[in-house]
Structure formats: structure tokens, C-alpha cells
Amino acid sequence: MAKAPTRTNRERTETTRLALIEAARALFVTKGYADTSTPDIAVAAGITRGALYHHFTDKRDLFRQVLLREAQAVTADIEAATPDQLTPRRALLDGSEAYLNAMRVPGRTRLLLIDGPAVLGLAEIMAMDDATSASSLREGLSRAGMGKGEVSLDALGRLLSAAFDRAALEIDAGADVGEVRAAMLWLLERALGAEKKR
Template identity: 80%
Template sequence: MATNRERTETTRLALLEAARGLFVDKGYSATSTPEIVLAAGITRGALYHHFADKRDLFRQVLAREAMAVAADIEAATPERLGPREALLEGSEAYLKAMTVPGRTRLLLIDGPAVLGMAEAMAIDDANAAHSLREGLKRAGMGRGEVSVDALSQLLSAAFDRAALEIEGGADAKEVRAAMRWLVEQALGPVRKAPKR
């Protein structure tokens, strides 16, 4: 027999998954809360028990997507990797994670349009952008010449644009290669270990 906590989590998950599917298929504004509860097999009261409104539900859908992207980056960048390799592997992991159907639209198009740029960026900043910033710091990027935060924001924007290009039908292999080249240029030449 399921506990109250398990039932609550099952209901919440059903709402999030139904909402995600509808937001991807129809867009935020064309999706109604009655459609969401019907798709989830949940009552409308249950929706408002778990979420303040449709916008709050959308925010939580975005947060889940952003956390999934960050988890994929973390999985691709174990501690044993050096800073350079971790940044390159993390870059590839981000672009791969963004190919999950609907994810680019949710995070990069509808998210800023519905929540506003500041809130959408805050969600990203707590997830993939955080991973990128920490990777840049670990790799010693900027080295006092430029702000790591500013560099992180600019590279993050380039990654987002690359994801949008791939989503729009650009050659994914070419886009990934260009992003890898860009990150390698930012990292600078490979430093050779001193001879003993």
C-alpha cells in the first residue's frame, strides 16, 4: 500500500509529465489547466493543491528539465577528468542533453517568454550554467584577465544558440565541432608537463 507521501509524489509527477507533453505539443498559452488534469487523470483540485497556477506548474516543468541537463553534464564529467577534458566532455553532454524532444523549446524559447528572462536565467544559473561556471573556474579560465562570470554567461549563450541551431535543423555534427573549437580556443593551448 502506498504511503501518503508516495501518492503525493505520484500525483505531482503525473501533473508534471502531462503538462510537459502538452506544453511541448501545443505551447504554454494554448494549453489549459483542464487539459492538463485530463491528461494526468487527476482532479483540478489536485493540480491547485500542488501548484499555485499554470505558470507555477510551467516553472516546475522547466526546473525539472534544467536539472536533467545538469545531471547529464555531471554524469559526463567525473572527478577523474582533468579540467580541460571535463569542460570539453561537459560541452558535448550539454548539446546532447538538449536534443531531448521539446527541451530546447521549453528551456530556451518558451521559458524566457513565459517566465521572463531573469527567472529563466535563474533556473539555468542553478543548473547547467552553474556547471559551466564551475568548470571554467576549475580550468583556471580568465586567469584574472576577464571575469569568469562574464565569460561563463557568454559561453552559455553560445551553447544555447548552438542548441537552437541543432533544433532548427542545422548539421548537428558541424555545430558540435564548432562549439568544441570555440571552447578549445577559450581554453588556450594544451600545456605540456615540464620535463624532468
């Protein structure tokens, strides 16, 4: 019988961190940040509280890592939907739809758009957003030539990002997905203007 390969310390560390992040995510979604304790998380992950504090400073630090993982997953979905061969316009529209789809993962909107700002503060959430999906949006706006020479690309990106976040909140609250998606794409199409003929 073949002997199972021995895991390295790094692999064990990553496995433990991932177990804590996944257990914490599930509890933060079902119970909320305030009603989730570190003992709850440790029990759900099958890990001691001491191990939790070995990997994370405190509950807030663990929450931050949960949110970062969620934000990175959204960005990965946007990037997967916008391969380089798409026209800048098509990439921006497809990336927008990918964002709305990615935010429909159960609990994600609550984590990133409701609990995140309340727990970590708006400045930290905006910095996290700037490093992930907002960065993808700015790149898409730049490639599509939106606002060039007329308005600040950063300001335009922040305003459109806020509109997308509001759309995600509307969908999460039970609004008709098709209607919200259609309205967001209509808004973006108008902002892009008429497609130039080649």
C-alpha cells in the same frame, strides 16, 4: 496472495505531482504554453483540476516546475559526463558535448530557451540556469583556469552559456548537428588555449 504495500501520503503526493508534471510537459511541447489549459493537463494526467490546484498555484507555477525538472536533467547529464578523474580541460569539453546532447531531448530546447523566457521572463530563467547548467559551466571554467586574472569568470560563463544556448537552438531548428558541435568545441578549444605539457 501477498498484499500490496500501502503507499504513504508523501508517496501519493509525489506520484500525483510527477503525473501532472509529465502530462503538462507533453502538452506544453505539443500545443505550446498558451494553448494548453489546466483542464487539458488534469485530463491528460487522469487527475481532477482541484488536485492540480492543490499541488500547483496555477499553470505558470506548474510550467516553472516542468522547466526546473528539465534544467536539472541537463545538469545531471553534464555531471555524469564529467567524473572527477577527468582533467579540467577534458571535463570542460566533455561537459560541453553533454549539454548539446542533453538539449536534443525532444521539446527541451523549446521549453528552456523559447517558451521559458517568454512565460517566466528572462530574469527567472537566468536564475534557474545559474542554479543548474550554468553553475556546472562556471565550475568547469574555474577548474580549467580560464580567464583567471584577465576577465570576470561570471561574465565569461554567461557569454559561453549564451553561445551554447544558441548552438542548441540552431540544432533544434534543423542545423547539421555535427557542424554545430564541431564549431562549439573549436570555439571552446581556442578559448582554452594550448594544452600545457606536464
